[in-house]
Amino acid sequence: MTKILVVEDxxxxxxxxxxxxxxxxxxxxxxxxxxxxxxxxxxxxxxxxIICDVMMPEMDxxxxxxxLRQNPATANIPFIFxxxxxxxxxxxxxxxxxxxxYLSKPFTNKELIEAIQARLxxxxxxxxxxxxxxxxxxxxxxxxxxxxxxxxxxxxxxxYFERAIASRDGKSLLPFLLLGLDGFARINxxxxxxxxxxxxxxxxxxxxxxxxxxxxxxxxxxxLVRLSGDEFAILLPPTDRQSGAVALAEKxxxxxxxxxxxxxxxIPLTGTxxxxxxxxxxxxxxxxxxxxxxxxxAKRAGGNRCQIYSPRRFGVDASKEELQLASxxxxxxxxxxxxxxxxxxxxxxKRKTIGVGAVVHWEDPRKGxxxxxxxxxxxxxxGFALELNQWIWEAACEQAKVWQKSRRNLQVAxxxxxxxxxxxxxxxxxxxxxxDFGVDPGYLVVEVAADTIANAQNVNGMAAKLIAFQKxxxxxxxxxxxxxxxTLNYLEKLPLNNLKLDRSLVLNTSQNAPIIGAIVEMAxxxxxxxxxxxxxTEEQVKLLKKQKCDEIQNxxxxxPAEISxxxx
Numbered sequence: 001m002t003k004i005l006v007v008e009d010x011x012x013x014x015x016x017x018x019x020x021x022x023x024x025x026x027x028x029x030x031x032x033x034x035x036x037x038x039x040x041x042x043x044x045x046x047x048x049x050i051i052c053d054v055m056m057p058e059m060d061x062x063x064x065x066x067x068l069r070q071n072p073a074t075a076n077i078p079f080i081f082x083x084x085x086x087x088x089x090x091x092x093x094x095x096x097x098x099x100x101x102y103l104s105k106p107f108t109n110k111e112l113i114e115a116i117q118a119r120l121x122x123x124x125x126x127x128x129x130x131x132x133x134x135x136x137x138x139x140x141x142x143x144x145x146x147x148x149x150x151x152x153x154x155x156x157x158x159x160y161f162e163r164a165i166a167s168r169d170g171k172s173l174l175p176f177l178l179l180g181l182d183g184f185a186r187i188n189x190x191x192x193x194x195x196x197x198x199x200x201x202x203x204x205x206x207x208x209x210x211x212x213x214x215x216x217x218x219x220x221x222x223x224l225v226r227l228s229g230d231e232f233a234i235l236l237p238p239t240d241r242q243s244g245a246v247a248l249a250e251k252x253x254x255x256x257x258x259x260x261x262x263x264x265x266x267i268p269l270t271g272t273x274x275x276x277x278x279x280x281x282x283x284x285x286x287x288x289x290x291x292x293x294x295x296x297x298a299k300r301a302g303g304n305r306c307q308i309y310s311p312r313r314f315g316v317d318a319s320k321e322e323l324q325l326a327s328x329x330x331x332x333x334x335x336x337x338x339x340x341x342x343x344x345x346x347x348x349x350k351r352k353t354i355g356v357g358a359v360v361h362w363e364d365p366r367k368g369x370x371x372x373x374x375x376x377x378x379x380x381x382x383g384f385a386l387e388l389n390q391w392i393w394e395a396a397c398e399q400a401k402v403w404q405k406s407r408r409n410l411q412v413a414x415x416x417x418x419x420x421x422x423x424x425x426x427x428x429x430x431x432x433x434x435x436d437f438g439v440d441p442g443y444l445v446v447e448v449a450a451d452t453i454a455n456a457q458n459v460n461g462m463a464a465k466l467i468a469f470q471k472x473x474x475x476x477x478x479x480x481x482x483x484x485x486x487t488l489n490y491l492e493k494l495p496l497n498n499l500k501l502d503r504s505l506v507l508n509t510s511q512n513a514p515i516i517g518a519i520v521e522m523a524x525x526x527x528x529x530x531x532x533x534x535x536x537t538e539e540q541v542k543l544l545k546k547q548k549c550d551e552i553q554n555x556x557x558x559x560p561a562e563i564s565x566x567x568x
Contacts, residue, residue: 003028005041005049007034007053008053008082009032009033009053009057011032013053013082017082026116029047034056041068047077048077049116050077050079051116052079053082054082054094061081061083062097065099066097073492078119079100079101080119081102083102101118126525143510144539145204148224149226150508151227151233153225160223161235167220168238169238172239173240174238174277175239175276176235176287177233177252178232179207179232179233179272179273180231180272180273180299181231182269182270182299184196185554188536188537191265192538193539194538195262195263195265196537198262198263202260203256203269207224207252211224223235229536234252246275250306272299272304272305274294274309275307276290290309291309294307294308300369326378326381329370339360339361340396342357342358342412343553343555343558344356344556345551347550348549348550348552349545353563355445355551357412357414358413358414358415376415385417385419389417390429390433392414392415393414393433397412397437400439400440403564408564410563411443412443412445414444415447415479416452421448430469430472430474441472444475445474446474446476448479450480459494463493466496467495475498476495476496478491478494479502480500491522492526498528500532501516501549503534506535509543513543516547520549531552532552533553534554535555
């Protein structure tokens with residue numbers, strides 16, 4: 001049953017409104033002034049609508065609304081004013097405070113019910129639109145840039161994977177290839193997104209020709225899909241030996257290494273392949289996981305190669321490797337070998353870099369760079385995440401101060417690990433760092449992961465911490481916001497400035513457009529700016545702009561000097 005709060009000092013009017021609403025099957029609570037209403041809301045914030053008089057003793061309607069909008073837990077409750085004051089200035093004041101509607105006394109029962117229903121319908125539509133978009137992903141659409149099928153073509157009873165299994169004999173292996181282009185994010189920055197899209201189209205064309213030749217030679221079905229920005233999946237013909245699949249994969253890499261033409265520019269490119277086999281991997285999901293692990297290992301080894309997933313190498317013995325990595329990163333930390341690099345944040349309409357995201361960086365001399373996410377995850381497990389997170393903040397504040405002195409108006413966003421955020425004095429630690437470096441807090445943004453919020457035991461305590469950061473002058477961002485429902489109920493209760501879309505949504509922008517659009521609309525309703533993380537292609541930029549996303553953040557990481565050159 002929909003719960004409504006009626007706030008009115010006139011007993012007769014309040015009684016009439018309550019009787020009318022109860023007759024319409026609403027659950028109604030009442031208060032005679034703003035202070036009494038706040039007392040009720042302190043005990044129960046689950047009202048779906050508030051109807052309130054303007055002129056009341058002790059606290060008027062404007063005072064009540066101002067209090068509600070300042071509290072994250074009540075800021076988004078729809079609010080309708082009832083008033084005998086019809087001056088435009090009074091109406092404007094109420095609307096400026098965030099009122100959703102205004103009814104002038106005297107009003108009819110029909111007018112009141114219609115106003116209530118309109119507010120409730122609008123609120124319900126916003127929630128339903130988001131939930132529907134999350135639950136109903138668009139499937140079976142061809143990728144608009146390359147014309148290739150999307151990942152949904154692999155799935156289902158009639159998908160490429162099930163058809164390929166049906167075509168093999170009982171003993172043969174089914175090779176699954178995951179192909180990623182090496183360093184494509186940096187290529188995009190070097191030649192521009194539009195030229196990057198031209199290269200992706202040419203890559204897709206070469207892959208189509210390659211797989212069509214396989215179909216003709218081996219009399220199998222074509223099975224090529226684009227999974228994300230620069231990632232493709234291919235099911236090769238069934239084979240009795242892994243070596244045969246490796247030979248085909250190496251031929252494919254040679255096809256990719258031929259230079260590409262982007263508006264007269266010759267662009268060299270290499271690719272990396274991770275490979276797994278059915279039935280060693282018994283499902284499509286496991287095939288993708290194993291191929292992804294193998295590709296990641298191949299990229300860390302320098303790229304431009306094919307790597308087969310080995311259970312011995314990546315499975316049972318993986319825990320030993322994790323322990324070795326933890327020990328290695330501890331030595332790297334103690335040896336002060338980590339760096340802080342920056343990923344540009346760009347206003348999507350102005351095409352202007354307005355800020356950066358700070359990420360920790362370290363490159364293994366033998367295996368190549370390790371992702372920031374991996375470094376932080378290992379640090380949390382190994383017990384030095386708090387010190388590392390504080391050092392990242394210190395490095396970011398030091399750099400922000402340099403940009404501040406040179407009047408480089410770049411806002412620096414820095415994440416907080418779950419362990420750091422859980423500290424009772426987290427805000428005090430950040431405040432001390434800001435004071436030590438003398439940086440204007442307006443140059444800084446604190447980012448908290450959606451998982452940290454979703455796993456919080458005390459939402460009010462989390463809101464209080466975020467408010468403490470805002471009082472320091474920092475903007476607040478929830479990042480890694482994806483397709484899960486777990487954080488939706490918290491958003492309205494938290495004091496946030498920005499919402500950063502998880503890169504898993506951005507990687508498949510065309511397929512996830514309904515979700516992205518719904519999240520952006522929801523964020524706008526909460527007065528949050530939306531940032532898309534992990535943007536790699538001009539195609540993604542165009543789709544995100546169409547969905548009215550505010551900013552994009554690129555995957556490529558740069559030194560402070562490189563960022564300064566890029567943004568001149």
